[in-house]
Amino acid sequence: MKPNFSLRLRVFNLNCWGIPYLSKHRADRVKRLGDFLNRESFDLALLEEVWSEQDFQYLRQKLLPAYPAAHYFRSGIIGSGLCVFSKHPIQEFTQHVFTLNGYPYMIHHGDWFCGKAVGLLVLHLSGLVLNAYVTHLHAEYNRQKDIYLAHRVAQAWELAQFIHHTSKKADVVLLCGDLNLHPKDLGCRLLKEWTGLHDAFLETRDFKGPEEGCTMVPENCYVNRQELEQFPLGIRIDYVLYKAVSGLYISCKTLRTTTGHEPHSGSPLSDHEALMATLCVRHSPPQHNPSPTHERSPLISVLREAWAELDQGMAQGRWWATIAGYVIGLGLLLLALLCALAAGGEIREVAVLLWTPSVGLVLGAGAFYLFHVQEAKGLCRARAELQHVLGRAREAQDLGPESQPALLLGQQEGDRAEEQ
Amino acid sequence: MKPNFSLRLRVFNLNCWGIPYLSKHRADRVKRLGDFLNRESFDLALLEEVWSEQDFQYLRQKLLPAYPAAHYFRSGIIGSGLCVFSKHPIQEFTQHVFTLNGYPYMIHHGDWFCGKAVGLLVLHLSGLVLNAYVTHLHAEYNRQKDIYLAHRVAQAWELAQFIHHTSKKADVVLLCGDLNLHPKDLGCRLLKEWTGLHDAFLETRDFKGPEEGCTMVPENCYVNRQELEQFPLGIRIDYVLYKAVSGLYISCKTLRTTTGHEPHSGSPLSDHEALMATLCVRHSPPQHNPSPTHERSPLISVLREAWAELDQGMAQGRWWATIAGYVIGLGLLLLALLCALAAGGEIREVAVLLWTPSVGLVLGAGAFYLFHVQEAKGLCRARAELQHVLGRAREAQDLGPESQPALLLGQQEGDRAEEQ
Numbered sequence: 029m030k031p032n033f034s035l036r037l038r039v040f041n042l043n044c045w046g047i048p049y050l051s052k053h054r055a056d057r058v059k060r061l062g063d064f065l066n067r068e069s070f071d072l073a074l075l076e077e078v079w080s081e082q083d084f085q086y087l088r089q090k091l092l093p094a095y096p097a098a099h100y101f102r103s104g105i106i107g108s109g110l111c112v113f114s115k116h117p118i119q120e121f122t123q124h125v126f127t128l129n130g131y132p133y134m135i136h137h138g139d140w141f142c143g144k145a146v147g148l149l150v151l152h153l154s155g156l157v158l159n160a161y162v163t164h165l166h167a168e169y170n171r172q173k174d175i176y177l178a179h180r181v182a183q184a185w186e187l188a189q190f191i192h193h194t195s196k197k198a199d200v201v202l203l204c205g206d207l208n209l210h211p212k213d214l215g216c217r218l219l220k221e222w223t224g225l226h227d228a229f230l231e232t233r234d235f236k237g238p239e240e241g242c243t244m245v246p247e248n249c250y251v252n253r254q255e256l257e258q259f260p261l262g263i264r265i266d267y268v269l270y271k272a273v274s275g276l277y278i279s280c281k282t283l284r285t286t287t288g289h290e291p292h293s294g295s296p297l298s299d300h301e302a303l304m305a306t307l308c309v310r311h312s313p314p315q316h317n318p319s320p321t322h323e324r325s326p327l328i329s330v331l332r333e334a335w336a337e338l339d340q341g342m343a344q345g346r347w348w349a350t351i352a353g354y355v356i357g358l359g360l361l362l363l364a365l366l367c368a369l370a371a372g373g374e375i376r377e378v379a380v381l382l383w384t385p386s387v388g389l390v391l392g393a394g395a396f397y398l399f400h401v402q403e404a405k406g407l408c409r410a411r412a413e414l415q416h417v418l419g420r421a422r423e424a425q426d427l428g429p430e431s432q433p434a435l436l437l438g439q440q441e442g443d444r445a446e447e448q
Numbered sequence: 449m450k451p452n453f454s455l456r457l458r459v460f461n462l463n464c465w466g467i468p469y470l471s472k473h474r475a476d477r478v479k480r481l482g483d484f485l486n487r488e489s490f491d492l493a494l495l496e497e498v499w500s501e502q503d504f505q506y507l508r509q510k511l512l513p514a515y516p517a518a519h520y521f522r523s524g525i526i527g528s529g530l531c532v533f534s535k536h537p538i539q540e541f542t543q544h545v546f547t548l549n550g551y552p553y554m555i556h557h558g559d560w561f562c563g564k565a566v567g568l569l570v571l572h573l574s575g576l577v578l579n580a581y582v583t584h585l586h587a588e589y590n591r592q593k594d595i596y597l598a599h600r601v602a603q604a605w606e607l608a609q610f611i612h613h614t615s616k617k618a619d620v621v622l623l624c625g626d627l628n629l630h631p632k633d634l635g636c637r638l639l640k641e642w643t644g645l646h647d648a649f650l651e652t653r654d655f656k657g658p659e660e661g662c663t664m665v666p667e668n669c670y671v672n673r674q675e676l677e678q679f680p681l682g683i684r685i686d687y688v689l690y691k692a693v694s695g696l697y698i699s700c701k702t703l704r705t706t707t708g709h710e711p712h713s714g715s716p717l718s719d720h721e722a723l724m725a726t727l728c729v730r731h732s733p734p735q736h737n738p739s740p741t742h743e744r745s746p747l748i749s750v751l752r753e754a755w756a757e758l759d760q761g762m763a764q765g766r767w768w769a770t771i772a773g774y775v776i777g778l779g780l781l782l783l784a785l786l787c788a789l790a791a792g793g794e795i796r797e798v799a800v801l802l803w804t805p806s807v808g809l810v811l812g813a814g815a816f817y818l819f820h821v822q823e824a825k826g827l828c829r830a831r832a833e834l835q836h837v838l839g840r841a842r843e844a845q846d847l848g849p850e851s852q853p854a855l856l857l858g859q860q861e862g863d864r865a866e867e868q
Binding site for chain 1: 818
């Protein structure tokens with residue numbers, strides 16, 4: 029590879045809001061998205077919320093000449109909604125479905141049925157190995173009283189661990205997606221700290237788009253205004269994150285975000301804004317575009333915070349399992365009583381009538397119990413992994429900064445390379 | 449590292465048959481297992497079917513001096529049953545829970561409730577990175593009519609993919625566990641071919657244990673004789689598999705398998721036999737212990753076979769979902785009819801009585817439908833990954849042997865290194 033080698037990578041990310049029957053003007057938006065992607069000819073287009081496989085197949089056909097490689101990540105009952113279109117051949121792909129993803133009985137929220145996941149693509153570009161990840165975490169329905177917080181933190185941790193363990197031989201790591209996390213939210217900080225990924229919006233010197241880089245803005249006619257009540261400028265929950273390892277330098281030359289409408293026709297492509305980043309990978313540090321320095325939270329304090337959140341979620345899960353256990357006990361008692369009443373001939377009809385709902389109660393509580401036992405186990409698993417990393421980070425701290433690389437296994441090699 | 453460097457690794461694997469209340473003499477066997485492991489002082493002890501976390505905690509306490517590091521892999525409702533004890537510090541660990549794992553309504557088989565998984569440990573030994581995996585795949589209850597075959601093949605594929613993507617920077621890869629697969633079964637061949645792992649039993653020149661290396665033998669008093677009716681010598685379903693990458697050579701010096709009883713006391717430790725392997729990692733090929741050559745199935749034919757199996761499973765899953773769809777439709781019709789009858793006053797009591805079971809029918813069929821939709825999606829996902837690899841393997845074949853390493857991303861580097 030030449031010393032003045034540089035790789036330019038144009039990346040597109042959009043949460044497409046493609047819910048069949050529910051999302052407005054879906055067919056038209058998907059058509060316009062296809063036209064837009066064809067016109068722009070990105071290296072990689074990573075999409076979320078393409079819930080209908082027909083939409084994916086339509087786009088696949090439409091984009092075939094400009095994006096010969098494509099993949100739809102199937103999972104759960106509805107699907108992960110994730111897909112990708114690539115100008116370059118995809119060498120390998122796989123996916124990881126998050127262990128925890130909301131509650132099946134919260135049918136109106138629907139996340140549980142989707143099988144939210146992270147998809148991985150391995151590409152070989154100019155002799156470099158690029159691991160590109162696309163993901164979509166559990167939605168936030170109520171920021172003040174967020175019952176899914178522990179699940180989202182666990183998902184952020186699983187995502188970070190998946191990237192950490194699968195990208196060890198990658199030269200460049202790219203993560204795009206709708207994290208459903210604000211930049212300073214615990215999950216976002218945890219993800220960035222443990223993977224060493226950089227945020228394109230914070231790193232670039234050339235950004236054009238809504239103030240604060242928001243990706244859900246009140247100017248977008250599809251956005252639910254109520255969701256943005258507390259945030260008059262909008263919120264930033266969609267990201268382009270990246271890092272390069274061992275002797276490579278990556279920078280974000282430009283980042284463009286749509287501002288409530290598609291640049292060409294004027295109508296928005298989705299209720300989220302699209303992110304378009306031009307990344308540059310080099311062997312020497314960028315001279316004219318030094319990365320602005322941003323304060324990073326120390327790993328240990330983020331880990332500690334996440335540990336506490338998972339611990340609380342676990343206690344909550346166990347509490348629900350206990351409640352369900354009591355209901356099962358009461359239901360069984362009721363059933364026994366009803367059997368006795370029916371056998372005894374007294375108020376026989378009432379007893380027979382009540383028998384089936386009681387069986388339903390016991391079965392429902394049983395399912396609820398099993399679900400929360402599994403939830404507590406999942407959170408306990410994430411907490412144990414986190415605790416181990418926390419222990420090692422503390423050891424590294426105690427031994428001084430020289431020992432950190434060895435102990436933390438170069439997990440932030442990208443950072444260090446870029447900060448030199 | 450010196451040229452005459454060698455790393456000796458003593459590994460223990462056992463499916464512990466530790467089902468609370470159901471497995472015979474569990475407490476005594478766990479105690480004896482602890483004594484045995486303490487006496488032998490292996491580098492790594494990888495255990496399956498430790499279903500009770502109390503058993504793990506008991507062993508952890510007991511083994512603390514000889515095995516200071518330990519981890520229990522939590523997942524699903526009951527747990528994965530996987531745990532590990534290590535003489536050396538564990539640098540990192542994580543796990544991957546298999547997407548498909550039997551059917552929740554097959555309560556008597558119970559696998560679905562376990563959350564079967566693969567656990568990963570990263571160890572640093574003498575400057576080498578060792579990725580050790582422990583796993584337990586879905587049980588085989590009826591070999592003649594195996595309704596779980598597609599799930600087990602999908603699990604073997606997910607396991608192979610997890611190893612493939614997480615071990616790219618590992619020097620040595622070790623996989624131990626109960627695969628519930630005979631050596632020539634599709635899943636076993638698929639796993640070996642895609643990961644390039646070698647089978648300790650087939651590779652070693654110094655094996656002591658039951659004929660054919662069986663790990664469930666009729667001499668073991670806990671074994672269910674019916675399961676072995678077709679196999680008078682027993683079956684081999686527990687494995688120690690390994691590979692080394694890039695310039696390293698790994699060989700299995702000795703492999704010992706218990707023969708239906710523990711070597712010291714005479715009583716068996718479990719219904720499975722324990723595997724004890726001594727592995728040796730060097731920089732030069734082993735001179736006095738050349739690896740016996742074993743016929744390996746060509747990758748393409750194994751992939752094709754697995755593709756067909758997953759495809760058939762998918763069709764089956766979709767068929768069940770369709771049947772459930774019809775039942776839901778009929779149930780809804782019945783409900784409407786009952787409502788009409790109840791409102792009309794005719795046979796009102798019967799209508800009211802039948803109403804609740806009909807709701808139950810619709811809900812049950814709904815759950816069944818959703819489960820099989822998800823099953824079909826999971827199998828479709830594995831089939832898509834497999835198809836992609838198959839396409840690339842065919843390209844590699846068409847381009848001739850020289851292009852294979854580049855195209856198949858050195859997935860069998862270990863093989864090549866060892867076969868040189």
